[in-house]
Amino acid sequence: MDLRSPSHPRHLRSPKVSHAQLAVPFALIALVTLIDVLAPPEVHLGPFLAAAPAVTASFAGPRMTAFVGLVAVLAQVVVATARTSLTDLNHTFQIIALVMISVFVTFFAHLREVHEKEVSQLRSVAETAQEVVLRPLPDRIGPLNVASVYLAAAAEAQIGGDLYAAARTATGTRLIIGDVRGKGLEAVGDAALVLGAFRASAHQEAGLPGLVNYLEAAVSGDLDGAGDEGESFVTAAALEIPDAEPVLHLVSCGHPPPLLVLRAGGAEQLEVERPAPPLGLAGLVASAVTAQTFAFAEGDVLLLYTDGVLEARDRAGTFYPLARRVSAWSGLRPQALLDLLCQDLLAHAAGHTLDDDAAMVAIERPAAP
Numbered sequence: 285m286d287l288r289s290p291s292h293p294r295h296l297r298s299p300k301v302s303h304a305q306l307a308v309p310f311a312l313i314a315l316v317t318l319i320d321v322l323a324p325p326e327v328h329l330g331p332f333l334a335a336a337p338a339v340t341a342s343f344a345g346p347r348m349t350a351f352v353g354l355v356a357v358l359a360q361v362v363v364a365t366a367r368t369s370l371t372d373l374n375h376t377f378q379i380i381a382l383v384m385i386s387v388f389v390t391f392f393a394h395l396r397e398v399h400e401k402e403v404s405q406l407r408s409v410a411e412t413a414q415e416v417v418l419r420p421l422p423d424r425i426g427p428l429n430v431a432s433v434y435l436a437a438a439a440e441a442q443i444g445g446d447l448y449a450a451a452r453t454a455t456g457t458r459l460i461i462g463d464v465r466g467k468g469l470e471a472v473g474d475a476a477l478v479l480g481a482f483r484a485s486a487h488q489e490a491g492l493p494g495l496v497n498y499l500e501a502a503v504s505g506d507l508d509g510a511g512d513e514g515e516s517f518v519t520a521a522a523l524e525i526p527d528a529e530p531v532l533h534l535v536s537c538g539h540p541p542p543l544l545v546l547r548a549g550g551a552e553q554l555e556v557e558r559p560a561p562p563l564g565l566a567g568l569v570a571s572a573v574t575a576q577t578f579a580f581a582e583g584d585v586l587l588l589y590t591d592g593v594l595e596a597r598d599r600a601g602t603f604y605p606l607a608r609r610v611s612a613w614s615g616l617r618p619q620a621l622l623d624l625l626c627q628d629l630l631a632h633a634a635g636h637t638l639d640d641d642a643a644m645v646a647i648e649r650p651a652a653p
Contacts, residue, residue, distance in 0.1 A: 305343050309336035309352045317359040321366045330360050330378040334385045346394040353386025417476040418447060421645065423619075425450050426457050427527055429648040431618035433626055437592070437638045445471030445518075446590045446643035449479050451486035456527050458486045458495065461588040461645055462520035462539065462563070477503055478518055478563065492524045493573040496535045500566045500573075517564035521588060525580060530649065532580040535573060538562035540591055543610055545621065547583030547651075551611035554578050582651040585618055587625075592642030599634045618646035 313336050320329040337353035344352075360382055364375035421432040432448060445464025450457060460482050464474040481502035482495075489495040503518065521539040525532045534542065536559040544552045556576045561568070580586060587610060596604040609628055613621055622644055630636050 306340075306348070309340045310355070312336050312339070313352075313356050313359050317363055320363045325367070328374065328378070330363060330375065330382070333360055334382055337386045337389045341389040341393040341396075344393065345397050346390050349393040350386065350390045353382070353390060357382050357386065417472060417479060418643075419449070421448070421450055426452055427650065428457055428525060429618050429650055430645065431622050432645045433622045433643070435592070435626060435629070435638060435642040435644075437641045445475040446592065446641050447475040447479055448588065448643055448645050449482050451483060453487060453524075457525045458492070459523045459525070459588070459645065459647070460499075460520055461590065461643065462518050462537075463590040463592075463643075464518050465516060465562075474503070474516065474518065478520070482522075492522055492533050492535050492575040496520075496522050496537065496560060496563075496573045500563050503563050504566060517562040519562045519591075523586075523588075524575070525586075525647070525649070530579060530581045531577050532586065533575040533577050535560060535575050538565075540589060540594060543587040543589075543607060544578065544580070545585040545587060545610055545614050545616075547581065547585075547614060549611075549614045551587075551607055551614070553607060580649055582649050584649060585614075585616070585621060586647045587621070588645040588647070590641070590643045592638060592640035593629060593644065595640055596629055596633045596638055596642070598632050604629055604632050618648050621646050 313333060316329050316332045320327075323329060333356040336356045337349055340352040341349045357379060360375070360379050361370065364370050364372060364379065368375060370376070370379075418434065421430050423430060430450065434446065445466060446462070447464070448459070448461040450459045452458075460478075462475070462478055464471040464478070466474070478499060481499050485495055485498045485502075489498055499520070499522070518537070519539040520537040521542060522535045522537070523532055523542070534554055534556055536556045538559060538561060541553045541555045544554055546552065558571075558574050558576075560566070560571055560573045589606070593606055594603060598604075610621075610625065613624060616624065625644065629642070630638075
């Protein structure tokens, strides 16, 4: 599932100009023209007409800005003709100044439009690359029921490097969720590197620590910007869920702890005692990779997520209380849980927008029939 709210457009687009917006500069031109014609000879309001194309340039394209500037110039000509004549020196300079201002703001509106198109194209490329890299998870993996969701950040923000993947082994299911430091195409490229290494090694490495060590070796020398030591890294959580045992094995590489939504009610944070450093930082921190085992009973739902969920703020600046909200939603299937979580998260976020991308995966060990 790839959920995007209406407030999160897929690509940046130039805003459509409404009739109400256009009414402002034309009303300003009409008002200034009328008052200037009726004003005493010593009062000159012509300079106020320059505000009309300037205001238009803030929301419209260069063509509409130029048109409003032309109307303002014609209005100044009408004022000059009504009050004195076109050859009057004062009105002549006002007309020249108005033409120059209209040309300048039209040029700036053109530059803004070009920039918006470039940003839209870059975001389109980044989103397409991310869609290729971040394949949707199937609804069922072995005996497990699975649901996944990706929430794009606000349109002004760049695309992020959130990632998740799953792979079957002979005895169970392995999963990874992570978040690349940074934004844009470089982050998407780093996410592709991690996911490629996971998919290549998930079936081969005998133990979960060996898998994480393989990922560390694969990405530590290849992350974009790795020439600046410590500048690029990936927080991740790697899990192994055996088919035959009601447990899960977890290695946390600096990632937010998963939440176990209990069938009996409530939720537990799966905090590991000895977390590993984020992928790409093992050379800076001496730490052995160890897996910790937690109970994962039938009917329980495991929730994996990235920090974009925790960092969502409301208008008062309060972070989203994920653990408290999820603890009240026990008994829901994975897809229903994520649907409710996404709605609640967007309702909590100020203006129904997220400052960072958010990825979530819910896994249920179904009860035996």
